[in-house]
Amino acid sequence: MSTATTTTSRSEIAIVGAGLIGSAIALWLAKHTTYSISLIERNPVMSLPHQANQRVVALGALATDFLDDVGVFSSLTSEHCNPYQKMFVWDENSDGELAFDAANIDQLCLGHMVDSQMCTYQLQQAVLNSRVSCHFDVRASKLELNRSGASLDTDLGRFDAKLLIAADGSQSWVRQQAKIFANRKSYGQRGIVAKISSSKPHQNCAWQCFLSTGPVAILPLSENQSSIVWSADNTLAKQLMDMDDDAFGDALGSALQGRLGKTELLSTRQSFELSSLRAEQYYKRNLVLLGDAAHSIHPLAGQGANLGFKDALVLGGLLANSKASEIGSPRLLSTYQARRQADNNQTDALMSALHQAYKFDLPVWMLARGFGMNSINNSSILRNALARQAMGL
Numbered sequence: 219m220s221t222a223t224t225t226t227s228r229s230e231i232a233i234v235g236a237g238l239i240g241s242a243i244a245l246w247l248a249k250h251t252t253y254s255i256s257l258i259e260r261n262p263v264m265s266l267p268h269q270a271n272q273r274v275v276a277l278g279a280l281a282t283d284f285l286d287d288v289g290v291f292s293s294l295t296s297e298h299c300n301p302y303q304k305m306f307v308w309d310e311n312s313d314g315e316l317a318f319d320a321a322n323i324d325q326l327c328l329g330h331m332v333d334s335q336m337c338t339y340q341l342q343q344a345v346l347n348s349r350v351s352c353h354f355d356v357r358a359s360k361l362e363l364n365r366s367g368a369s370l371d372t373d374l375g376r377f378d379a380k381l382l383i384a385a386d387g388s389q390s391w392v393r394q395q396a397k398i399f400a401n402r403k404s405y406g407q408r409g410i411v412a413k414i415s416s417s418k419p420h421q422n423c424a425w426q427c428f429l430s431t432g433p434v435a436i437l438p439l440s441e442n443q444s445s446i447v448w449s450a451d452n453t454l455a456k457q458l459m460d461m462d463d464d465a466f467g468d469a470l471g472s473a474l475q476g477r478l479g480k481t482e483l484l485s486t487r488q489s490f491e492l493s494s495l496r497a498e499q500y501y502k503r504n505l506v507l508l509g510d511a512a513h514s515i516h517p518l519a520g521q522g523a524n525l526g527f528k529d530a531l532v533l534g535g536l537l538a539n540s541k542a543s544e545i546g547s548p549r550l551l552s553t554y555q556a557r558r559q560a561d562n563n564q565t566d567a568l569m570s571a572l573h574q575a576y577k578f579d580l581p582v583w584m585l586a587r588g589f590g591m592n593s594i595n596n597s598s599i600l601r602n603a604l605a606r607q608a609m610g611l
């Protein structure tokens with residue numbers, strides 16, 4: 219809710235962007251610190267989504283514990299949040315297979331499939347009911363970074379803060395205004411998301427097949443429905459988007475090699491450009507980047523939002539353990555950068571390597587790929603270590 223003023227608002231911390239990560243850190247800071255906090259979002263407050271969204275994020279334990287800590291996890295019903303116990307990954311062009319099971323690492327589940335729209339809605343509702351000063355539907359026009367903090371000029375007036383957190387997504391306006399360089403690489407692919415049903419039960423297993431045109435992932439939801447993320451080269455993606463619903467369902471069933479039986483569309487399809495982005499630095503003076511504003515990666519292992527929650531936990535922890543006079547200090551912000559940038563870049567590099575590895579269908583390469591996957595699958599130590607890593611344990 220906007221405070222409709224043209225005066226200057228001052229807070230110790232201002233956050234730009236009330237998406238998943240911006241809303242989440244605002245709530246965390248409101249709970250664990252006494253800093254005054256403003257949250258500034260360009261869109262109006264989200265209204266209650268009437269239909270389950272096509273787009274789902276697979277969240278590991280670190281992210282769901284975060285949501286639980288800020289009191290939002292329990293507001294997600296089974297329709298919008300489904301635990302999954304297994305994951306099965308295979309290669310279209312070799313006999314390579316990988317199977318993960320939560321029971322093998324003494325966990326109840328590997329993670330949760332969470333409706334990203336409903337999760338953001340619940341986070342925004344919680345933040346509106348917290349002590350955070352919320353300003354939705356606000357246009358920022360100018361950013362100034364100076365010794366004492368950051369100032370944001372908007373159509374509602376000026377926001378001054380000792381620390382400005384940019385959580386405004388991969389196209390980050392704040393990052394661009396601050397002239398922080400970000401390296402963007404397009405994959406030449408689009409990710410198609412939709413909701414489907416299948417004639418064979420998904421068994422609460424996340425299925426992922428690596429095709430030479432990109433991976434297709436089935437994210438299990440309640441009542442034997444699933445959300446899909448089908449990453450495909452631009453030309454194929456266009457063909458898939460142009461197909462009628464029946465033809466698309468058939469194409470998906472074949473891509474999955476019949477493992478889930480006949481698949482049917484339950485929603486419209488949406489497609490997103492897939493690219494990787496790495497900010498060269500995570501802070502500049504009193505400005506710090508968080509979530510997709512700092513990094514965005516290929517969704518093939520469902521890690522983007524998970525990395526954002528990790529950022530939020532590290533930055534939040536540093537802020538909670540600092541004196542108010544230190545919140546925008548280079549010491550604190552460089553510690554955050556040191557703890558997060560390498561991890562995020564490594565995950566991005568791994569996604570790019572995986573993306574490349576499955577693009578080639580030379581026979582020798584396919585054999586090596588199958589051998590590699592089966593070797594991991596046959597080693598319970600390696601397989602379980604990978605599962606723990608993906609869960610954020």
Ligand SMILES: Cc1cc2nc3c(=O)[nH]c(=O)nc-3n(C[C@H](O)[C@H](O)[C@H](O)COP(=O)(O)OP(=O)(O)OC[C@H]3O[C@@H](n4cnc5c(N)ncnc54)[C@H](O)[C@@H]3O)c2cc1C
Binds near residue numbers: 510
């Ligand atoms: C197809 C696909 C599938 C994915 N699947 C997964 C998955 O399974 N698991 C996973 O962990 N991640 C997944 N991701 C990644 C995940 O969706 C993102 O990492 C996450 O949503 C980023 O959240 P964010 O809050 O950083 O940015 P965003 O969600 O982009 O939010 C940014 C917010 O800032 C606001 N904003 C923008 N500009 C301004 C401005 N100038 N002023 C004020 N506000 C502004 C926007 O309106 C928005 O509310 C997937 C991504 C894609 C594309």
